[in-house]
Amino acid sequence: MTQKEVLDEIKTIVVERLRFDPRRAADMTLDTTLPKGVEGSLGLDSLDFIELSVALEERFGVVIEEGEDLADDFLSMDTLSRFILTRAGHA
Amino acid sequence: MTRVVVTGLGVVSPYGVGVKPFWAGLSAGTCAIRPVTLIDTEGFRARIAAEIPAGAMTSLAASRRRARGDRLALAAAREAIADAEVSRAERAATALVVGAVGGGMLEAEAWYWAQVREPGRSSPRPRALLSILPSTHAETLGWRLGLGGPKETVVMACASGAASLALGADLIRAGVVSRAVAGGVDALTRICFMGFNVLKLLDPEPCRPFDVGRRGMSIGEAAAFVVLEDAAAARARGARVHGELLGTAVTTDAHHVTAPHPEGEGMVRAMRLALAAARREPSAVGYVNAHGTGTAQNDRIEAGALRRVFGEGGVLISSTKSLIGHTMAAAGAAEAVATLLALQHELIPPTANLAAVDPEVPFDCVPAAARPAAVEIAMSNSFGFGGQNVSLVFAR
Amino acid sequence: MNAPIVRALGWRSGWGPGLGALPEDARRAAAGRPVVSLGRPALDEERFRRATRDCLWAVAAVGAMLEDAGARREAIAGARTALIYVTAAAYGPSNRAFIERPGAVYFPYTAPAAAPAEVAIEYGLTGPLTIFIGGGVSTLRAIWHAAGLLAGATCDRVLVLAVEIFDECADLYARVRSGEDPLVEAAGCAWLERGTGTLALEEGVATAGRDDVRRRVGETFSCEPLAALGLRRSVVAGAGPIAVSARWGGEEVTLIWGGPTSGVGAGMREGSE
Numbered sequence: 001m002t003q004k005e006v007l008d009e010i011k012t013i014v015v016e017r018l019r020f021d022p023r024r025a026a027d028m029t030l031d032t033t034l035p036k037g038v039e040g041s042l043g044l045d046s047l048d049f050i051e052l053s054v055a056l057e058e059r060f061g062v063v064i065e066e067g068e069d070l071a072d073d074f075l076s077m078d079t080l081s082r083f084i085l086t087r088a089g090h091a
Numbered sequence: 092m093t094r095v096v097v098t099g100l101g102v103v104s105p106y107g108v109g110v111k112p113f114w115a116g117l118s119a120g121t122c123a124i125r126p127v128t129l130i131d132t133e134g135f136r137a138r139i140a141a142e143i144p145a146g147a148m149t150s151l152a153a154s155r156r157r158a159r160g161d162r163l164a165l166a167a168a169r170e171a172i173a174d175a176e177v178s179r180a181e182r183a184a185t186a187l188v189v190g191a192v193g194g195g196m197l198e199a200e201a202w203y204w205a206q207v208r209e210p211g212r213s214s215p216r217p218r219a220l221l222s223i224l225p226s227t228h229a230e231t232l233g234w235r236l237g238l239g240g241p242k243e244t245v246v247m248a249c250a251s252g253a254a255s256l257a258l259g260a261d262l263i264r265a266g267v268v269s270r271a272v273a274g275g276v277d278a279l280t281r282i283c284f285m286g287f288n289v290l291k292l293l294d295p296e297p298c299r300p301f302d303v304g305r306r307g308m309s310i311g312e313a314a315a316f317v318v319l320e321d322a323a324a325a326r327a328r329g330a331r332v333h334g335e336l337l338g339t340a341v342t343t344d345a346h347h348v349t350a351p352h353p354e355g356e357g358m359v360r361a362m363r364l365a366l367a368a369a370r371r372e373p374s375a376v377g378y379v380n381a382h383g384t385g386t387a388q389n390d391r392i393e394a395g396a397l398r399r400v401f402g403e404g405g406v407l408i409s410s411t412k413s414l415i416g417h418t419m420a421a422a423g424a425a426e427a428v429a430t431l432l433a434l435q436h437e438l439i440p441p442t443a444n445l446a447a448v449d450p451e452v453p454f455d456c457v458p459a460a461a462r463p464a465a466v467e468i469a470m471s472n473s474f475g476f477g478g479q480n481v482s483l484v485f486a487r
Numbered sequence: 488m489n490a491p492i493v494r495a496l497g498w499r500s501g502w503g504p505g506l507g508a509l510p511e512d513a514r515r516a517a518a519g520r521p522v523v524s525l526g527r528p529a530l531d532e533e534r535f536r537r538a539t540r541d542c543l544w545a546v547a548a549v550g551a552m553l554e555d556a557g558a559r560r561e562a563i564a565g566a567r568t569a570l571i572y573v574t575a576a577a578y579g580p581s582n583r584a585f586i587e588r589p590g591a592v593y594f595p596y597t598a599p600a601a602a603p604a605e606v607a608i609e610y611g612l613t614g615p616l617t618i619f620i621g622g623g624v625s626t627l628r629a630i631w632h633a634a635g636l637l638a639g640a641t642c643d644r645v646l647v648l649a650v651e652i653f654d655e656c657a658d659l660y661a662r663v664r665s666g667e668d669p670l671v672e673a674a675g676c677a678w679l680e681r682g683t684g685t686l687a688l689e690e691g692v693a694t695a696g697r698d699d700v701r702r703r704v705g706e707t708f709s710c711e712p713l714a715a716l717g718l719r720r721s722v723v724a725g726a727g728p729i730a731v732s733a734r735w736g737g738e739e740v741t742l743i744w745g746g747p748t749s750g751v752g753a754g755m756r757e758g759s760e
Contacts, residue, residue: 017590019536046350046388047537050290051591066291066306066387191620192598196582203586220663224575226621230736242738243628244620248600258617258632265488265635267688282586286594341615343570345607348537348595357613360566476595477604479616 001088003030006060006081013055018048030078038075049074062087095260097485098330099175099318100428101167101274105141105311105415108150108166110174113425114432116414117440118461123415124297124309129197130281137293140279141311141416153235158195158222161231163314163421164276168232171272175318175330179237185318186240186268188259189229190251190275192420195222197280225420228276240268246420248475249382250341251275252315253423253483257339259319269324274316277419284310290349298385298417299444300410301394301456308384311416315424317431334431337468337484338369344478350388355396357480362400362470365482369468373401376484377466378439380430382474383410384417389474394452407464409457413443423473427483430471434487437465488634490686490744491645491679495558496717497551499544500673500707501525504551506717513705517669521661523705524654525672537592538605539584541577541652545602546609548648548674556678563678564611569642571629572603573619573649575708575735580655602650614642619709623733626712627742630679631688637681649709650674671705675713685745692732693741708735712742 011025020042033041035049044052052074053064062084064070073083102109105123106116116123123141132138143163152169153162168187177185202219221227226244233242241262247254252275259273277283287293287310294307317333325332342364344357351358366373379401382393397408411426412418418425433439438461445458471483501523502508502516510516517523527540528547535543553560581596595601603616617632619625626649633645653660653670660670700715707714715731728745 018592021532021536024533043533045347047290047348047592047595054289054291054591200586220659224620226575226625226736234737241628242736243625246599246618246620247616248598254617261632261635265639267631267635282582282597285589286585286597289589289591290594291591341617342566343604343607343613343616345611345613347608348601348604360613475600476598477600478607479600479604 001085003081003085006084007077009059010077010080013052013059017051017055028077031076033076034074034080056084060084060088093264094322095263095319095336096322096325097317097333097336097431098320098325099171099177100333100431101170101174102313102315102425102428103143103147103163103167104313104425105143107144107147109170110428117411117429118436118438120441120443120460121414122297122443129279130284132284135284135288136291137288137295137309139297139309141309142279143312158198159278160191160193160195160276161228163278164189164228164232165235167274167314168236168272168316171316171318172236177270177318181270182237183239184268185238186259186262186271187229187233187238187242188245188255188271188273189232190245190255190420190424191225191228191277192246192248192251193277193280193283194225194227195219196282197278199223200281238272247479248477249417249419250423250473250475250479250481251420252425253427253471253473253481254341256317256319256336256424256427256483257341257481260336260339263319263321269321271319272316273319274314275421275424276314277312277421279310279312283419292386294385297444298413300383300385300413300442301390301448301452302445303447303449305385305387305390307386308412309416311418313415313418313421313425315421315428317424317428334434335486337371337486338365340364340368340482342480344480346478349476351392351474351478353392355392357478358393358396358474359399361480361482362396362472365470365484369484371468371484373405375468376401376406376470377464378433378469379406379408380426380469380471381408381410382472383412383442385412390449391451394454398453403453404455406454407439407457407462408454409440409442411440413445423481426471426473430469430485434466434469434485437463439464488686489638490682490684491634491637492682493716494678494680495552495556496713497548497555497676498714498717499525499548499551500704501671506714509703511703513669513671513703514667517705520669522653522657523669523671537596539581539596541581541650542596542602542605544652544674545606545648545650548650548676549606549610549646552676552678560610563644563646566613567643568612569615569633569636569645570603570607570612571617571619571633571645571647573621573626573629573709574599574651575620575622577602577650577652580652583656603648606648622708622735623711624735624738624740626709627688627731627733627740630742631686633679634686637679645679646676647679648676649713651708651710666706668701668706671707673707673710675710677713677716687743689741689743690739691741692734692739693730
């Protein structure tokens with residue numbers, strides 16, 4: 001699995017699970033930041049991150065514990081896709 | 092200013108039917124959270140809840156054909172009315188306020204799933220769908236108990252039970268009625284379990300409010316009602332008074348559909364407004380029955396809000412939810428009853444399952460065992476999804 | 488009790504925006520359709536991407552009310568505005584959707600509290616909130632409760648908001664309903680402020696006018712009393728008492744506005760819609 005493939009899967013999740021406009025998802029790059037409050041980010045809040053983590057678990061077979069502090073990993077598309085690759089044993 | 096007193100209490104809880112077993116369970120610190128039997132929890136992160144025991148259900152007078160929530164509510168409201176010794180004639184002018192969320196959902200869900208799986212076999216005009224609305228409880232209770240005054244159903248998520256007491260007190264203070272039966276009810280439902288499961292808010296083990304290692308909430312079910320009364324009317328008929336509802340307040344966060352305001356802004360305002368309505372200083376309060384769900388976020392933010400209002404360690408706090416789970420729309424009402432009983436018995440029910448208090452909770456959370464304390468004034472807090480905050484202030 | 492004035496009223500229904508869009512005869516206009524749908528309002532897609540239709544229409548109805556008042560949203564923001572939300576069934580679709588497709592982002596919207604929460608967030612309302620479940624009787628009680636809040640100076644204004652959404656559960660309604668009136672999706676919001684007339688809430692149905700409203704609007708559960716208020720806005724203050732009645736769950740209630748300086752329409756702009 002490549003980072004590009006992970007990125008595309010996350011884009012699909014962003015549309016299908018988080019209900020963003022497909023055009024908005026299409027514009028996302030590795031530089032796109034995620035959390036609400038970060039300048040120029042997609043604007044995800046706590047509820048989105050729960051849904052996103054459930055979707056990532058389902059799609060990539062990774063396990064995300066609720067107690068983990070993953071703020072740095074869920075910061076941008078780049079950090080998130082690297083996190084997935086590491087957890088899924090592809091990096 | 093009209094004073095509002097509490098003249099009747101009624102509870103059906105995971106400890107059984109009645110106020111007596113409720114207080115016995117709370118004061119003994121018995122955690123009633125056990126494996127779920129009512130719904131299929133295969134694959135859920137938590138498979139435990141605080142259910143009403145089967146034996147207690149069997150003992151209820153109401154027909155088994157009624158929705159579970161209706162049966163619980165009827166028993167609890169009936170006990171409260173009997174406790175207050177409200178006559179049939181007085182009931183005709185008594186208001187009813189029911190806090191509810193699930194309504195007949197447990198039964199409706201079962202019908203719906205049967206219908207999805209085996210469309211040919213379910214009834215075409217399902218009774219279960221007719222009782223799905225939470226307002227059905229008020230219709231059933233009004234009719235069965237002869238309550239002839241205004242009937243309202245308040246659905247304010249996890250704050251419903253507390254909001255119903257606040258509204259009942261409003262009706263009395265506005266002079267609409269001199270007496271109101273107010274409380275909350277929720278039976279366990281699959282949708283509720285599914286929802287908190289998918290939000291990863293359920294602790295696989297019995298919940299541990301205020302513990303540093305807490306992992307979420309446990310769900311429970313209950314019904315709790317009180318009889319609220321204009322103090323003058325109660326005195327005139329020689330009613331026994333359990334306590335006084337000194338003040339209430341409801342505020343909104345306007346922040347997020349699920350998350351509380353990070354600084355607990357709405358919680359702080361609710362507590363301060365309720366104290367102002369009660370004409371009491373924070374220092375007069377000796378005990379707070381906290382919302383205390385056991386989720387990472389609630390307990391931390393609630394503790395912060397309590398610190399802003401009462402100062403660090405300024406008050407004893409405990410969580411009824413550690414004992415009987417989060418009983419949803421019943422929670423605020425059950426916790427109001429717990430608060431009144433604590434004042435009456437001069438004994439603070441403990442927070443169960445609390446091994447190591449979170450350093451962010453700078454309060455004595457009354458771990459493990461009930462604590463004798465002759466408290467005069469106590470507060471009960473309830474907060475709901477959508478940023479609804481309800482605070483009730485009681486006096487002995 | 489002091490009667491509140493209705494400063495403004497926003498109304499949206501499956502018949503089109505405003506009360507001017509109501510047909511003379513809802514049954515005929517529905518032409519056999521069991522549900523007259525509102526569709527989706529045009530709101531910022533990304534901000535409301537998770538919200539269900541009941542939330543969207545709740546927000547839109549408050550917007551329509553502000554438009555009617557000719558007021559900016561700042562006029563209602565803050566802790567001095569109370570919000571009372573009433574619905575019988577608007578959260579049915581979100582519950583059904585969640586049962587069929589559980590997802591973290593959908594669960595909060597199964598609660599009726601989601602709609603007033605979105606309204607509070609959108610318009611910055613931090614005052615008292617009450618949510619009643621029921622039909623028109625609950626809406627009349629909400630107005631009565633609002634009058635109490637205003638009389639007690641708990642707040643300066645109260646928004647009574649009612650929303651009903653049916654489309655996604657049309658097949659379930661077909662199983663349990665026998666009424667001939669079409670289910671008409673609707674959202675209404677009344678802006679109430681303190682008045683000087685009198686308000687009374689009585690048991691029983693007093694007015695023939697109610698049937699007229701029902702005939703025009705169709706079945707809108709909790710929204711109907713707000714349509715009745717709006718339709719009587721041409722009745723100016725002093726023209727005598729105005730009564731609005733409702734039936735629900737075996738209860739019948741009538742709210743009566745009286746007194747010379749109050750009345751429905753006293754605070755409204757003439758002829759606005």
